[in-house]
Amino acid sequence: MDLLSLRYFQVVARHEHISKAAEELRVAQPSLSRTIARLEADLGVPLFDRHGRRIRLNRFGAAFRRRVDRALAELEDARRELTDAAGHTRGSVSLASETLLTVTAPVKSFIAEHPGVAVRLFQATPEVMAERLSEGQVDFCLASEVLNGPGLGHEELVREEVWLGVPLGHRLAGRREVTMADLAGEPVVTTRPGIWQRTLAERLFSEAGLELVVACEIDEATTAIEMVGAGLGVGFGPAWYLRSPMASRVPFSPLRLAAPGAERVLRLYWREGAYVSEAARRFRDHLTASLVAP
Template sequence: MDLLQLRYFQAVARREHISQAAEELRVAQPSVSRTIARLEKELGVPLFDRQGRQVRLNSFGTAFLRRVDRALGELDEARRELADAAGLEHGRVVVAAETLLTVTPLVARLRAEYPGVDVRLFQSNADTMVRQLGDREVDLCFASQPLTGPLLRSAELLREKVLLAVPATHPFAAGDRVGVADLAGEPFVTSRAGYWPRALLERIFAGTGSRPVIACECDELGTSADLISAGLGVGLVPEMSRGAPTPTQGPVVWVELDAPGCERVLSLVWRADTYLPAAAQKLRELAHVMLSRL
């Protein structure tokens, strides 16, 4: 039994799909299949139940995965501790965030101070971030929704009002405030399901007897202002976006929304039981300093 077999097993166990695991590992599918078969032969028990291309962990595989996760987790943490011993010049940090615009200035500052730090970023929704933390795929998550789990710890970084952005020609642009009842039938520019703007929008509409009309779903929230200014719809945008560059299509007007809890709470989340690399610790410090000033 070797580390390669354990890495392959862990990937297949998480995906429960040989092809997807091979794609993640960037190896050929037959190589993964042969490695798993060799591991099962060495252990003397099957680890998966086969259903065509799909595989399912059986009771043997489930028990073995717990041990493998623990062993590989310890080895990964040991490697990161050794890298930290060599200094931040050779550190690494893996981060997930709902919008990468949140972490861009932080990463830029970190790389300016420590050019040798290796940074990897994921754009993930809340459910994906919980899984990534659980699987130790990321060190830190910047989340605008609560991430729950027995081993997760969080610290609030920023609390800001969320405004309604409308095109300059929209009737709402003439006023200062808009009620939730006035939003019925309005087309919205928002994020895909699972991200905080969509979650907040659905929460605002809950109990009103109507559902929001979705005109556009964005992958990157930084494009919302351009789409709103182009007249595609209205949208919920955090107050800090007022300081963003002017949309290319035209001006956007910011209107307060008369709805309880219409705010964004940005938190930093990490695992309490996992070694946090020096680069991640430094990024966490920068986040507290830089975002607290906004």
């Protein structure tokens, strides 16, 4: 058993798919399969249940994964701590976020102030963010959805008002404010389940006693306003974005949404007990100050 085989196992366990794991690791599938088979032989138990080409982590694999995640995260923390102790303050920091639009400006200003720090960004779903954070693959996650996982700490950074966007020429266009009752029967452009816009839409329509009619389901939240402008339906978005120059190029009308809880809560997540490098601390402080600032 060596570190390489443990890292390979970690990625295969996350994907439960040899081809996808091999693609991420940039290794040949047969080589990866042999590595996993040798690891199982060393341990004396199968780690996956195999059904043709499909594999699923079994109870042995799930128990082993928890230990492997912890061990590899500790080793990565040790590397960062030693780098700081040796005076190598340039360092690196990694962040996963559901959308990179939110962090574009803070990252740009951080790099300008700390040109020696390597910043790595990943766009991911809440589930993948929680996994990467638990595995120690990223230092922080920025999410509007609640991330579930053992040992994850968080800090609320921003509560921002959510507005509604409607196509130009829509019956509601030109109004300053709408209520949920005004949206009865309206087709909605939203994200797939698990992303904050969809969670918010489902809750607001349910609380209003209305049916959510999904006209267009997307992965990238910022694409929603493009589809609204194309006339596919109405859509929700942060007020600052719907009124920003970035969104002004799209033909749509932003309206204030008078509905209880029509807001987005942005939280920063980290792994409790993990070593935070000097570079990561500086990045966290910069990001927090940038996002919290009025």
